[in-house]
Amino acid sequence: GQQVMQIPQYQHVQEGEDFTTYCNSSTTLSNIQWYKQRPGGHPVFLIQLVKSGEVKKQKRLTFQFGEAKKNSSLHITATQTTDVGTYFCAGNTGKLIFGQGTTLQVKP
Amino acid sequence: EAQVTQNPRYLITVTGKKLTVTCSQNMNHEYMSWYRQDPGLGLRQIYYSMNVEATDKGDVPEGYKVSRKEKRNFPLILESPSPNQTSLYFCASSLSGGQGQYEQYFGPGTRLTVT
Numbered sequence: 403g404q405q406v407m408q409i410p411q412y413q414h415v416q417e418g419e420d421f422t423t424y425c426n427s428s429t430t431l432s433n434i435q436w437y438k439q440r441p442g443g444h445p446v447f448l449i450q451l452v453k454s455g456e457v458k459k460q461k462r463l464t465f466q467f468g469e470a471k472k473n474s475s476l477h478i479t480a481t482q483t484t485d486v487g488t489y490f491c492a493g494n495t496g497k498l499i500f501g502q503g504t505t506l507q508v509k510p
Numbered sequence: 511e512a513q514v515t516q517n518p519r520y521l522i523t524v525t526g527k528k529l530t531v532t533c534s535q536n537m538n539h540e541y542m543s544w545y546r547q548d549p550g551l552g553l554r555q556i557y558y559s560m561n562v563e564a565t566d567k568g569d570v571p572e573g574y575k576v577s578r579k580e581k582r583n584f585p586l587i588l589e590s591p592s593p594n595q596t597s598l599y600f601c602a603s604s605l606s607g608g609q610g611q612y613e614q615y616f617g618p619g620t621r622l623t624v625t
Contacts, residue, residue, distance in 0.1 A: 411550065435613065444600060445553070447613035490552060494610030497568075500545075500553040 406493040408501030416509050421478040423504035425491035432494040434467055434474045439503070440487040448476075481508045512537045514617035516601050522623045523591055531586045531620050533601030539615070540606035542584040543568065544576065546597040547619075553600065559584055560606065591624045598622075 407426045415421050425434065433452040437445040449458055451467035451474060458465045464477045474493075478485055488503045514535045523529055535542065543558035545568075555568030559578040573595055575587040584603075588595060601617040 408552070433610065435610070437614075444616040444619050445614075446616070450613065492553075492610065492614075496609070498555070498610035498614070502550060502552040 406491060406499045406501045408491055408504055410504055411502060412505050412507070414507045414509065415481050417483060418480050421481050421485070421506055423476050423489050423491075423506075425474045425493065425501050427472045427493045427495070427499075429472070429495050431471050432496070434471075434494065435492045435498070436465060436474075436476055437490045437492065438487050439490065443487075445490060478506075481506070483508050483510050512615070514601055514603055514615050516599075516617035516620050518620060519618060520621050522625065524625055525592055526590050529588050529591060529622075531588075531599060531601075531622070533584045533586065533617060534582050535584075535601075535603040535615070536582065537603060537615065538581065539603035540581070541609070541612075542578065542601065542603045543609075543614075544574070544584070544586050545600045545602065546570065547600060548597050556586070556599075558609065588622075591622075593624050596622060596624050 405428050435450045436448040439445045449465050454471050455469045456467040462479045466475050486508050488505045490503045491501045492498050517532045540561045544556040545553040547553050554570045556574050557576040559565045562581050565576050599620045602614040604614045605612040
């Protein structure tokens with residue numbers, strides 16, 4: 403079936419280091435969304451990418467959508483303790499399919 | 511304040527005892543859905559509703575029922591809960607236009623334990 407794979411599952415970084423999570427789909431996506439879930443919280447929408455090759459930035463966060471619209475990445479520059487949480491991508495194949503999530507821990 | 515509410519937030523129950531988790535949104539959204547979240551599996555869709563009286567199965571619908579009699583409410587029903595339904599459940603809503611076209615607003619979650 404249609405799948406959206408996300409790696410890595412976990413990432414521990416020292417505060418100030420960079421972090422990247424990757425999403426790969428088995429099929430072409432209409433768009434991709436990214437969500438953040440703080441520990442004990444619920445997923446909160448971050449951004450949506452629609453166009454092939456699109457790059458969007460939100461302060462220290464950079465989101466990219468691949469040229470083939472099958473992969474995406476989220477890069478955080480100079481992580482802070484407030485970045486802790488699980489980051490999910492969700493690909494739209496006609497239905498929204500969530501990746502397994504990447505849990506980020508930041509050591510101060 | 512625009513929000514999605516769920517009740518209860520925590521529930522411990524026994525196998526076979528019917529239960530309902532309520533979900534309500536105040537944003538006049540047409541689309542609503544239920545997800546379960548399990549470690550290592552991400553968010554898996556249980557059921558979704560494109561509008562009133564229009565519901566459909568997601569990826570893991572077995573053992574669950576839903577109804578959409580009013581636009582704002584989308585309850586999740588477990589007629590005979592089993593231990594493999596122990597999970598964290600999220601309700602979500604968004605504007606219409608098909609799944610995945612608009613951001614989803616999630617409720618706070620319901621942590622269900624079935625013993």
